[in-house]
Amino acid sequence: MISPLEARYYRRRMPLLWWAHRRSYAIFVLRELSSAFVALFIVELLLLVRATARGPAAYESFLDTMAHPAMIVLNLIALAFVLLHAITFANLTPRAMIVRLRGRRVPSRVVLAGVYAGWLLVTAFLAWLLVAA
Amino acid sequence: MSLSHDVVIVGAGGAGLRAAIAVAEAEPRLSVALVSKVYPMRSHTVSAEGGAAGAISADDSLEEHAYDTISGGDWLCDQDAVENFVAEAPRELLRLEHWGCPWSREPDGHVAVRAFGGMKKKRTWFAADKTGFHLLHTLFQTSLKYSNITRYDEWYVSRLLVDDGRVCGVVALELMSGLIETITGRSVVIATGGGGRVFPFTTNAAIKTGDGMALAYRAGAPLKDMEFVQYHPTGLPFTGILITEAARAEGGWLLNKDGYRYLQDYDLGKPEPGPVLRSMELGPRDRLSQAFVHEMAKGRTINSPYGPVVHLDLRHLGERTIDAKLPMVRELCRDYERIDPVHELVPVRPVVHYMMGGIHTDRNGVTPLAGLFAAGETACVSINGANRLGSNSLPECLVFGARAGRAAALYAVEAPPPALAVEAQGDDERRRLDEDLLRRSDGPDRISSIRTEMQAILEDAAGIYRDGDSLTKATDKLRELKERAATAAVDDASRRFNTERVAGLELAGMLELAECILHSALRREESRGAHQRTDFPERDDKRFLAHSLAYRESGGSPRVSHLPVTITRWPPGKRVYGR
């Protein structure tokens, strides 16, 4: 219920372009919008699994679809967004996790460096797997 | 509409919140109204920096805390009250610890204590230099637990409901809507804080306008020892922002224009490099502020755009100590004076800080009016006498807030419900606030200009040094000002959040306090603690080992009488510092 008092409140709506005024707001909106693309990756993965299960023919046709230039562009955009999320997430680590070594708080920069180093390591390992295969 | 509770508490600072919790714990069946003109966490307790005294160290004792308090107060304290105070202060501070207050600690996990002015032992508990902030937020957040406390945030109490000599509620203005309602209760506790805004230059926040004192005074309760106004020796020029005594307790020095620690010339001891308890910079506030006036007379202060100042030197403490023990001092100096105390001298001057006087109560917060209780800075119990010691006030809010709360709860359990007839007083008040105040846009004076004149009169006549002549003249001027205030313009005719109407009400109350201060000061023909008369420079225990009580006469001006001080174990002696 709205009291007569509250009825006379002035409630501001956020202007249509509110997010354009500040980098952090723009990135926030970008992240919100990009979730659709991230979902796309998941759907693709599911399709891939289904195609593999249905045998070589289905798999081949799945590869053909994915090789279409439109699909590649779409996937590149999605990759960019996933990177955005990954970087946001990585940057957040030192704030979310207070790491202590022998009672002393590890400075955020060191934690951050650790996270990126770990990321690099995993990527290198995956790349090695691919190349070795 | 009428709102009804068992206990109505006016004020949600340290004292009011502690009282509310005390009622809620003592009698969970009682419903408590907690009325405050600002959100509780905005209350002025939030600004207290230095700490709260309670004797806990192995080398300390209750007797020593009591003696420091009584000699600091120049023997005007009621000693029975002081004995209760020192005994209960440590327990109250511990209780606060149990509620989550982040007290600073020793490496072994015990609560740490620091030195403070006028105290012979280290006994001041602190949460860095934001003690009041943490104390208030801890109390406020803890109070949220109790479902029988109903808060009225941003309601301004403008009048007490009195029925046949018994106080049974308040009339309050809801700022947000402008509605005026009665809130009845079987007992009422006033905890509205001090009134430093009567003076032009003060550490006190804008809300410290002494409303509760005026409420009680108008309802017939006497105001006690109003002539005792504490000047804190170290305020920043212009803003009046306080640089806590902890800065000196940690080892800061006061220097005149020659870089000389001038306090050694005023019987306050010999300069040592480190801090010495009850000596030099750690002497009591009244003596330090008086020394400043003498330095000024000798031409040894430094001129600044805001008048003469001296320097507070913290540089030798080093960055590490300043950041660990005095972070807020550094923050305030940097933000408001654009200087860094690690490398620069801090300009300071004495500034009005605290009112020792207030509503006359006994040790349980009981006032002479039935059903009315008071606690905190607005009350005068009195444990502060003629000069409060730094860090005694926060524990006073806790000890006597809790006592007043328990006493009010007990009273509410036994008293009959308030008479319905008092509702009519709400209508009177509605008429006064709406018809009188909101229709005065054509008055000849502005509220702000009358306030400025009042502040100037008080600073001139009732500052650090006073004399009979100026006080007499000031009372005349003030009477004339009071008449003009009654017709001052209120430009704002709207109801919703009308801050000008509130300013008008606050001003009317402050003028009453100002009158009490002047009259009480005029009648006290001696010098004691914060009250120094150049025409009566000596303490006179024969005539004035007594409290002043100011009653409001039917014509509106105060009548002052005296009440003997309670002495138990400490006969009046000489105040000795630095020896």
Next chain:
Amino acid sequence: MDQITLRVARYRPDDEETEPVLVDYDVPLRPDWAVLDGLNYIKDELDGTLSYRWSCRMGICGSCGMMVDGEPKLTCATFLVDLAPGPVRIEPLANFPVIRDLIVDLTDFMHKLSSVKPWLIRQDEQPVEDGEYLQTPAQLDEFKQFSMCINCMLCYAACPVYGLDGSFVGPAAIALAHRYDLDSRDEGDRQRLTILAQPDGVWDCTFVGECSTACPKGVDPAGAIQQAKLAAAQEAMKSLLLPWRSR
């Protein structure tokens, strides 16, 4: 003397005004004047009808938050010379409903604050006579930063999630809940985490980080929210993997 123009939002619903309007006032530009001193000058000398909140004028009571040139600021700690030559635009805090002029309604925050149980919770209360709960300076440091919040609401004004959906519990309330969770004397973290993990709790935050930029007291509410997320996730995992663990 130098002057500076303050362009102040006025909203007077009593006078049938339906939209705020900006009104210009010229005030002296003095080196030590904060924006708040300018507003006080207006109120005392030019227009007694201007309404705003303030009290301590030393950055600790949290009353005087407003939008200054579009940024949430404590007006008692923001100096006019830093905004010269002006005009300086002063508006009520964003994301809150406006009651009048520069005054916004905070009722919503007060409810949210009590909803996260910001008080010390213990299984068994130790009597005061037994002395203090021990806490080392290092344990104090764990939560100290999050106990510094003055409830000034600048972070809510900076938070787009709160602006878009007012039901989000918001930065300061979460920071205060987290302050008690981290306190070595407290045993209420599971109660609070259950509350914070609900819809409108920590998971609404997508780490914009503006709350921490706006905070005048260095509280870092964004950090608190992320830490609370981690704790809530660990708690959820634990109750999934160890369902028999006592509740």
